[in-house]
Amino acid sequence: MATQLATHIVGFQLNGRPHAVTVAPLTTLRTALREELHLHATKAGCGQGGCGSCTVLLDNELVLSCLVPVTLVDGRSVTTLEGIGRPGRLHPLQEAFHDHFAAQCGYCTAGMIMAAKWLLDRNPNPTRAQIQTALAGNLCRCTGYLPIIEAIEDAARRMSKGERR
Amino acid sequence: MKQLGIVGQSVKRSDGIGHVTGQTEYVDDVFYPGMLWLKMVRSPVSRGRIRRVDTSNAERLPGVAAVVTAKDVPNNWYTILCLIGIEPNDEPVLADEEVMYEGEPICAVVAETEDIAREAASLVKLEIDEQEPVLDVEYALSPDAPAIKKWGNNTFMYDGMNHRRLRFGDVDRGFEEADHIVEGTYQMTPIEHVPMETQVCIVKPEPNGRLTIHSNTQALYFTMDNTAIILKVPSNRLRLVGGTVGGGFGGKVDVITEPVTSIAAMKTGRPVKWRWTREEEFRRSSVRGACKMEYRDGVMNDGRIVARKVRSLHDAGAYHRHSPYGVQKNMANLTGPYSIPNVWVDCYCVYTNRQPSSAMRGFAVTEATFAVEVQMDRIASVIGMDPWEIRMVNAYRNGQMKPVRKVVEDATLLETLKAAAQLVGVARGADDMAEGGVHGIREPRHARDELRLLPRLGARRGDEQHEVSGGRLAGVHDVVPETGRAGVRLSLAVVLDPGDADRPALGLDHERAFEHVDERRGEVLLLPALAAGRQLDNLAGESSWNRYRDAGNRPGRAHEAPALDARRLRRLRVLRVRAPHENEQPDHDCDRALEFHRSPPPMPHALPERVT
Numbered sequence: 018m019a020t021q022l023a024t025h026i027v028g029f030q031l032n033g034r035p036h037a038v039t040v041a042p043l044t045t046l047r048t049a050l051r052e053e054l055h056l057h058a059t060k061a062g063c064g065q066g067g068c069g070s071c072t073v074l075l076d077n078e079l080v081l082s083c084l085v086p087v088t089l090v091d092g093r094s095v096t097t098l099e100g101i102g103r104p105g106r107l108h109p110l111q112e113a114f115h116d117h118f119a120a121q122c123g124y125c126t127a128g129m130i131m132a133a134k135w136l137l138d139r140n141p142n143p144t145r146a147q148i149q150t151a152l153a154g155n156l157c158r159c160t161g162y163l164p165i166i167e168a169i170e171d172a173a174r175r176m177s178k179g180e181r182r
Numbered sequence: 183m184k185q186l187g188i189v190g191q192s193v194k195r196s197d198g199i200g201h202v203t204g205q206t207e208y209v210d211d212v213f214y215p216g217m218l219w220l221k222m223v224r225s226p227v228s229r230g231r232i233r234r235v236d237t238s239n240a241e242r243l244p245g246v247a248a249v250v251t252a253k254d255v256p257n258n259w260y261t262i263l264c265l266i267g268i269e270p271n272d273e274p275v276l277a278d279e280e281v282m283y284e285g286e287p288i289c290a291v292v293a294e295t296e297d298i299a300r301e302a303a304s305l306v307k308l309e310i311d312e313q314e315p316v317l318d319v320e321y322a323l324s325p326d327a328p329a330i331k332k333w334g335n336n337t338f339m340y341d342g343m344n345h346r347r348l349r350f351g352d353v354d355r356g357f358e359e360a361d362h363i364v365e366g367t368y369q370m371t372p373i374e375h376v377p378m379e380t381q382v383c384i385v386k387p388e389p390n391g392r393l394t395i396h397s398n399t400q401a402l403y404f405t406m407d408n409t410a411i412i413l414k415v416p417s418n419r420l421r422l423v424g425g426t427v428g429g430g431f432g433g434k435v436d437v438i439t440e441p442v443t444s445i446a447a448m449k450t451g452r453p454v455k456w457r458w459t460r461e462e463e464f465r466r467s468s469v470r471g472a473c474k475m476e477y478r479d480g481v482m483n484d485g486r487i488v489a490r491k492v493r494s495l496h497d498a499g500a501y502h503r504h505s506p507y508g509v510q511k512n513m514a515n516l517t518g519p520y521s522i523p524n525v526w527v528d529c530y531c532v533y534t535n536r537q538p539s540s541a542m543r544g545f546a547v548t549e550a551t552f553a554v555e556v557q558m559d560r561i562a563s564v565i566g567m568d569p570w571e572i573r574m575v576n577a578y579r580n581g582q583m584k585p586v587r588k589v590v591e592d593a594t595l596l597e598t599l600k601a602a603a604q605l606v607g608v609a610r611g612a613d614d615m616a617e618g619g620v621h622g623i624r625e626p627r628h629a630r631d632e633l634r635l636l637p638r639l640g641a642r643r644g645d646e647q648h649e650v651s652g653g654r655l656a657g658v659h660d661v662v663p664e665t666g667r668a669g670v671r672l673s674l675a676v677v678l679d680p681g682d683a684d685r686p687a688l689g690l691d692h693e694r695a696f697e698h699v700d701e702r703r704g705e706v707l708l709l710p711a712l713a714a715g716r717q718l719d720n721l722a723g724e725s726s727w728n729r730y731r732d733a734g735n736r737p738g739r740a741h742e743a744p745a746l747d748a749r750r751l752r753r754l755r756v757l758r759v760r761a762p763h764e765n766e767q768p769d770h771d772c773d774r775a776l777e778f779h780r781s782p783p784p785m786p787h788a789l790p791e792r793v794t
Contacts (some may be wrong), residue, residue: 057211058204123201124378124428
């Protein structure tokens with residue numbers, strides 16, 4: 018393992034733009050994002066698929082990037098938190114998370130927002146139970162979850178009123 | 183004045199936009215060119231003596247830059263609360279003679295990549311003679327258990343005793359008078375903080391000789407102080423970069439990653455990152471200690487608790503860390519927000535061969551609160567009283583004296599109970615408190631009666647005599663400061679007055695406490711229960727102390743210790759080694775421990791002046 022060379026070249030769409038990384042075999046998508054491409058919004062919480070901090074969208078499906086070998090991403094499309102909004106041009110989910118105090122330490126926030134985006138992309142008007150189910154793979158230790166759920170409900174209202182996206 | 187409008191408003195987090203866009207920079211988001219990676223070699227056994235650590239195979243692996251062992255640590259002691267008198271030094275930064283818990287750090291491997299570091303760590307050969315571990319607090323206290331601590335027993339030593347004592351009133355008389363005796367035992371298992379971000383640290387050597395330390399500590403100044411002490415460098419050599427913490431809850435108060443990473447950076451001259459896996463975070467980081475509290479309460483038919491005796495055991499794990507301090511807080515809170523006239527508490531800070539416990543949200547107060555409130559419900563059930571009412575009957579009122587000799591101020595339990603009762607729709611809580619009483623809350627009559635029986639502010643000199651852990655408080659009114667507040671505001675100290683009826687011996691406003699002592703030749707007793715270092719720094723500042731000493735004052739009975747200088751005083755601030763209470767026999771294992779405290783053994787190896 019230690020002496021393995023970075024021999025695999027992987028190309029994929031990342032937040033709408035083509036990117037390529039040269040990696041060792043079995044490098045995870047999370048490591049490629051954080052340590053090769055230096056997009057740090059996607060967090061490393063457990064490395065075992067247990068916490069949801071590294072949640073991203075792969076071809077618009079929710080995946081845990083710590084469990085996905087980046088070689089499997091070749092030719093596909095990846096969306097991270099950086100791809101859905103930025104300071105000054107926030108996604109309604111980001112606005113709602115900010116307004117509702119849904120991010121405290123902020124370490125789970127990227128995964129939470131990606132899971133919420135996946136839900137609202139499919140179900141613009143989710144019930145509270147559906148929101149809870151969508152967040153079942155994402156842990157938060159600060160908020161007690163309620164502000165996060167309320168933020169997602171509020172974001173759904175904002176988006177259905179025809180705000181951006 | 184316009185600015186004050188913010189009070190009562192909901193404001194957004196200043197770092198909120200960074201959080202929701204992923205732009206906030208956490209420590210693990212920092213990368214430097216040429217950065218090395220650190221992995222720790224940890225003890226595979228719970229207790230044992232280290233015979234040999236063979237790092238040669240690890241050092242030969244291509245890509246390994248350095249191996250850091252105990253010999254590389256300039257001052258190989260980690261005692262985070264050494265500045266407030268937790269002693270003796272006990273926990274090595276890297277183990278060199280013995281290991282005290284499974285997972286204890288032994289040596290660190292630094293390599294070009296994290297994978298190489300992990301593989302090199304697996305190549306370090308450890309030869310350890312395993313010893314019988316002590317894994318249970320009751321067993322640790324029993325005569326059969328091996329003494330795992332150098333001072334000959336398995337507890338932290340408070341004032342020369344193997345437990346922290348609180349004595350208030352006469353519990354035996356209280357139990358005799360009581361209509362009911364209600365007992366309960368309450369236990370909590372260890373709890374891990376599980377911050378979403380594990381421990382991470384990066385240290386970068388700078389050309390000007392300083393170290394830039396990126397830390398996710400909750401306590402930057404703790405980190406700076408303790409890292410400087412361990413590295414034996416002035417703290418101005420350290421530049422701490424912190425403030426962004428991906429969840430802490432007390433789990434990032436201890437200074438665990440920064441010293442070793444700093445030594446690795448100094449040894450290699452390159453930036454080094456050490457980040458913990460989730461498994462390390464769970465199994466190797468400190469936890470909230472397991473706790474066992476045995477309650478025995480004397481209760482009257484009208485609900486008043488007239489006596490309480492508690493034995494509290496706290497599993498500190500292998501080393502001090504914050505546990506001795508947490509146990510003091512536990513001791514001070516085992517009566518909860520309730521007035522109990524007769525209290526007897528024995529709190530044991532017990533060492534076992536488990537991962538060290540330390541700070542977590544409220545230290546050991548959370549455990550005490552859990553026990554207190556379940557016990558209140560149990561008492562209510564036994565005597566057939568409404569659980570709301572029994573809390574109102576016993577709730578603190580302003581002016582009452584707590585067992586830790588702090589006068590109650592700004593008591594709000596009755597108001598809180600009333601609001602809570604209304605919120606959860608309990609009719610009797612709201613209706614029964616409709617008129618009169620404190621802030622419109624009617625107090626049950628027997629509670630008011632009891633209030634008159636308890637010592638309170640304004641009592642005449644000599645009306646009440648209270649023992650304070652070996653000293654004697656010369657009249658309750660002496661804690662009434664001239665400002666009307668200082669004794670309580672500090673929560674830390676009362677001035678003992680040796681006599682003289684004319685002037686109140688008070689004025690605990692930092693410097694002024696000592697001015698007053700100067701005049702009166704009185705004594706200063708620092709109430710250990712509530713001591714928190716920073717305020718005491720002011721109170722026991724050297725200038726004040728020197729003035730006290732220069733004025734020809736000698737320490738009186740409460741001090742006992744000879745040659746009390748400023749350094750000594752600082753050490754004494756919280757935990758003074760003092761003769762046991764005159765009326766109680768010392769515990770069997772105290773003599774050895776006291777001897778150890780008086781003459782600790784030399785350091786296990788010669789210390790290099792600095793790491794190059």
